[in-house]
Amino acid sequence: MLEGLDPEQRAVATTLHGPVCVLAGAGTGKTRAITHRIAYGVLAGVYQPATVLAVTFTVRAAGEMRGRLRQLGAGGVQARTFHSAALRQLQYFWPKAVGGELPRLLESKYSLVAEAASRCRMRLQRLELRDVTGEIEWAKVTQTTPDDYPAVVAKLSREVPRDTAETARVYATYEQLKQERGAIDFEDVLLLTVGILTDRHDIAEIVRRQYQHFVVDEYQDVSPLQQRLLTLWLGDRDSLCVVGDASQTIYSFTGATPDHLLNFRARHPEATLVKLVRDYRSTPQVVHLANGLLDQAKGRAAEHRLELVSQRPAGPDPVFAEHPDEPAEAEATARRIRDLLTPVAEGGPGVPASEIAVLYRVNAQSEVYEQALTDAGVPYQLRGAERFFDRPEIRQARLALRGAARAGGNDAAVDGAVDLAGQVGAVLAATGWTPEPPAGSGAARDRWESLRSLVRLAEDFERARPGATLADFVTEVDERAAAQHAPTVEGVTLASLHAAKGLEWDAVFLVGLTDGTLPITHARTAEQVEEERRLLYVGVTRARRHLTLSWALARSPGGRAGRRPSRFLDGLRPGSSVRSAGSGAGGGVERGAGRSRRPRGPVRCRVCGRTLTEATEVKLRRCADCPSSMDEALYERLRAWRLDRAKELSRPAYAVFTDVTLMAIAEDVPGSEDELARISGVGPHKLRQFGAEVLALCAGEELPETGSDQESVEDSGDSEESRENGLRPPEKSA
Structure with a gap:
């Protein structure tokens, strides 16, 4: 069970108590770590599967x-969203706690919010309706009543889309309409479950006997209402494992806050803390950009x-790409x-279309x-857009597959197929699907791609479960439909940055930057601007290998x-510098004040004057x-120092500074913090962590001995980085 886990993941998997x-960064294998933790606990006899509840935030994540x-032998464990888990409990206990259905x-x-607005003599356009509905959802998850809404918004200095008194009236009328119609919404599911568990201690005890161990994924996205429900589930126990990354908090508009994650050890001083920082998703180039993006965060x-x-x-x-207008950027x-x-x-x-996202x-x-x-x-x-299992062709395909499964595969075309995918293809042929795609694009191609994804799912399912029958596959599809866990469709994904959270692709295009x-525009406060930065960070970390960031100078x-x-x-x-405070938009939010910046505009070679475009040349400010x-003796001292620091930190050498950055330092030989900060690759974080030692080495001072053994293995990470940049330090014989 523990084979293949890195030391930090293994620490998560084997810490079963308390x-x-x-704290898990993007692409660090957090799902792998926590599922192995649950499975290890079950196989070790510490957990009974039925007593474990794993909670996440999307039906797709819960399905995964x-x-x-199941593959790890812990199929009896419940993995659900907060809403799904609460709804099951509410449906079960409602007759006992309240009575009736x-x-x-x-x-x-x-539709109900629109009717409520109409009763308040307000006519909301489509976008206004969405904004008011969003405010109502925020108020409910933060447990704010209609009467309190204006005061709470004012206290939090919250930017709202319209007059708070108007929104409060619509909110109150909406709640009244729900009561008249005998209906509840998704936020009510949590609120009512919290109410029952708070008021009925006998029911709370039944739930606590059922669920004794909890795992919460994406804990940085927990709202106050969800945290309250989790607290009621736990009672006075502490068998809780939370997983999150504050740098991926991008849903504050829904009431999510990273405070519960950041304050976890204050609430639980005895808690075990594990940090996952080994990124298995993205290349060093993508990771370097992601780290640099957060270097400037506040x-x-x-x-x-x-x-x-x-x-x-x-x-x-x-790749950074500038275009004259939006159509040119898209083309x-x-x-x-x-x-x-x-x-x-x-x-x-040869990147598949399904592995590309815009x-x-x-x-x-x-x-x-x-x-x-x-x-x-x-x-x-x-x-x-339209959910996969709601598409007409998928509904028709499921009916056909269900009928074929009930018939026991006696249809001649189905019976003649050797493998499961062949049987599925034969069934779908009756709905118009063919192994070869239709010409061109458009609706016909979209329909074909949807059906093709079911055939691919059958191929994957048979590989995972050799000998599976058509009936087994229908059961799998039904379970996926119930969880809205759609298979992969062979097409480039177009999505908003918010919708891309939790996903990854081989190639990502971040556009319109x-x-x-x-x-x-409406991100005005420092906190709102920082959430926008985190949104871009989430976008960058979706890419495994290819990453393009582009913008257009005009709309048309x-x-x-x-x-x-x-x-x-x-x-x-390349060629840019961090803007000083007050430059550009953003409500005067400071960005990196107190630090000297690199020159703006094109970077020219200090030797021949040519404009530089390659990243490594820009770093060194000279052509290759x-x-x-370069001061070669200083360069060798810096490399030896870097090896020692890398060993102390248990990181690859290039994670301290790359070869190119060390070369730039040895060529410029900075004498102050400001001069060191001007060198590309020396961000605020590394300046704080290593600046004093680097400046001491540049001044010819000796650092205290660390006892590190300087072996030839030091080049294992650096030579790869040098090869990738195509730039070497000058030969000593020169």
Whole structure:
């Protein structure tokens, strides 16, 4: 059970008692760690499967967790969302606690909120309706009543879409309408469960006897109401494992707060703390950019940031692309995607369409990319649009599969198929599916891709369960439909950054990265701007290998080029520097005050004067072929020091400083903190951590002996980094 886990994951898996807090960075294998922890506890006899409740935030994540637990031999463990777990308890205990049947659960609030607004003599447009509905949801998860709403908003200085008194009236009328119609909404599910467990100690004790061990994933997204429910589930026990990353807190508008995660050890001083920082998802280039993005972050979440260390081989550098207008940006993105799709046999990367994503800040940005991909003949799917199992062709396919399973596969076409995927394909053929895709794109291609995903799911299912029957597959599909755990559709994913949370792709395109879009215009306070930075961080860390960040200077062709790249890219894209306080938008929010910045504008070679474009050349401020002024003795001292520090920190050498950064230091030989800060690759975090020692070495001072053994193995990480950059220090003989 513990084979294949790294030391930190193993620590999570084997710590089965008492409160446990796991700070897990993006791509560090947190789901693997916590599912192995549960399975290890079950196999060791510490947990009974039925007494464990694992809670996460999306039905997809819960479905994935259940699948992994089944494979690990812990299939009896419950893995659910907060709402799903609460709804089961509410349905079971409502007759005993209240009497009668549980009120009808609303599928959507929109129609009732619109009616409530009409009763208040307000007519809301579609976007206004969405905004007011969002405010009602926020108020309910923060346990704010309609009467208290205006005062709470004022106290929190919360930016709201409309007059608080108007919203409070709609909120109160909406609650009245629900009562009249005998209905409840999703927030009521949590509120009513909390109410029953608070008022009925006998029912609370039944729940606590049932569930004795808890695991909560994405703990940084817990709302006050969800935390209250978790506290009631726990009672006076402490068998709780929470997992989260404050740097991925992006849902504050729904009431989520990282405070419960950050305050966990204050509430549980005896808690075991484990940090997962080994990134198995992304290449060192992507991880370096992600770390650099958070180097400039501020606030409490930034103080607890995790510096990731990539465990993957080197890959291509992230691409920063500027375009004259949005259609040009979309067309360039579509061309680049076509290049990525080129099969390996034809000399291309051969990235599958399902492993490519285009991510944007707001859904309104998708239209121009839909058009560009259609024009390029590239299939795509919109995430957050119609749900997979609600599509007409999938509903029809499920009916056909269910009928074939009941018939026992006696149909001649089905009976003649040797494997499960062949049987599924034969059944779907009756609905119009063919093994070969239709020509072009559009609705016919979308329908084919949906059905093809069921055939692929059958292939994967048979590999996982050799000998599985058509009836077994139908059961699997039904379970997935109940959990909305859709299979992969072979098409490029178009999604908002919020909808991309928890997902990953081989290639990610982050588009429309301009000030006013990211950070979005209505992010005015320092806290709101920092959440926008974390949103970009989430986008960056979705990429495994290929990452492109792009922006357009104008909206339309021929328009005024008045936009500027997102301030979050300052100091990260070649030739840029971090903006000083007060420069640009953002309500005067300070960004990195008190630190000297690198020069703005194009970076030119200090030797020949040529404008530099390659990242490594920009770092060194010279062409790769121009002569170096490096102090070679200092460079060797810096490398020896870096090895010692890397061993002390149990990190690869390049995680301290890369070869190129050490070369830049040995060429410039800084004499002060300001001069050292101007060198690319020396961010605020590394300046604080290593600045004094580096400056001492530059001044020729000896550092205290650490006892580290300087072996030739020191180059194991650095030579790879040097090869990737194509730049070497000058030969000593020169």
